[in-house]
Amino acid sequence: MSADLSILFICTGNICRSPTAEGVLRHQLERLGLADRVLIDSAGIQGWHAGEAPDERSQDHARRRGYELCDQRARAVRPDDFERFDLLVAMDAGHLRELRRRCPAALQHKISLLPGDIEIPDPYYGGPDGFDRVPDLLESGCERLAQIAVSRLA
Numbered sequence: 405m406s407a408d409l410s411i412l413f414i415c416t417g418n419i420c421r422s423p424t425a426e427g428v429l430r431h432q433l434e435r436l437g438l439a440d441r442v443l444i445d446s447a448g449i450q451g452w453h454a455g456e457a458p459d460e461r462s463q464d465h466a467r468r469r470g471y472e473l474c475d476q477r478a479r480a481v482r483p484d485d486f487e488r489f490d491l492l493v494a495m496d497a498g499h500l501r502e503l504r505r506r507c508p509a510a511l512q513h514k515i516s517l518l519p520g521d522i523e524i525p526d527p528y529y530g531g532p533d534g535f536d537r538v539p540d541l542l543e544s545g546c547e548r549l550a551q552i553a554v555s556r557l558a
Contacts, residue, residue: 407441407442407443408441408442408556408557409441409442409443409490409491409553409556409557410442410443410444410488410489410490410491411429411442411443411444411445411489411491411492411493411549411553412445412446412447412485412488412489412491412492412493413425413426413429413444413445413446413493413495414446414447414449414481414493414494414495414499414503415446415448415449415494415495415496415499415524415526416448416449416450416495416499416528417449417450417452417453417528418446418447418448418453418478418479419448419453419456419457419458419459419462419528420458420459420461420526420527420528420535420538421462421495421526421538421542422446422447422448423446423458423462423473423476423478424458424462424466424471424538424539424542425446425493425518425524425545425546426444426445426446426473426476427466427471427472427473427476428466428471428539428542428543428546429442429546429549429550430444430471431470431471432546432547432550433553436550438550438553438554438557441557442553442557445489446476447478447479447480447481447482447485448478448479448480449480449481449502449503450480451478451479451480453478454477454478454480455477455478455479456477456478457473457474457476457477457478458473458474458476458478459528461527461532461535462527462535462538464535465532465535465536465538465539466539469539469543471539481503481506483506486506486507486508486511486514487511489514490514491514491516491549492507492514492515492516493516493517493518493549494515494516494517495517495518495523495524495526496517496523496524496525496526497517497523500516500517503515518541518545518546518549519545519552520544520548522544522545524538524542524545525537525538525541
């Protein structure tokens with residue numbers, strides 16, 4: 405697929421927050437008719453869950469809102485991701501620090517939190533409320549990101 409813009413979402417293990425972000429933004433871009441122009445992917449700071457589908461709780465809460473995550477598979481951030489992607493979006497300040505540590509100086513401008521400096525709390529060890537909150541925050545942040553995509557692709 406040839407894309408005009410590429411976005412990589414990053415969380416810890418790529419099984420909760422970043423795959424949900426990928427699903428939310430993909431859905432929003434489909435509604436805007438831009439899905440074929442934007443490459444969206446997700447990865448984890450760690451590769452603990454490489455090859456695994458997103459956490460069942462994430463999939464369940466996403467599906468309730470119309471986002472399908474079942475085809476995604478976890479992977480770790482690779483050194484070439486810093487060159488391949490136009491935007492690398494960290495889910496929290498810890499991920500942002502780690503990405504900045506790994507990223508070549510000339511590519512640091514590609515790394516950020518969601519627009520508005522939105523941080524997405526990790527729901528993994530909490531109860532179901534955390535898995536409800538993640539899509540709430542991501543819908544808001546990804547809406548802003550979709551508008552940035554619209555302006556870049558105009």
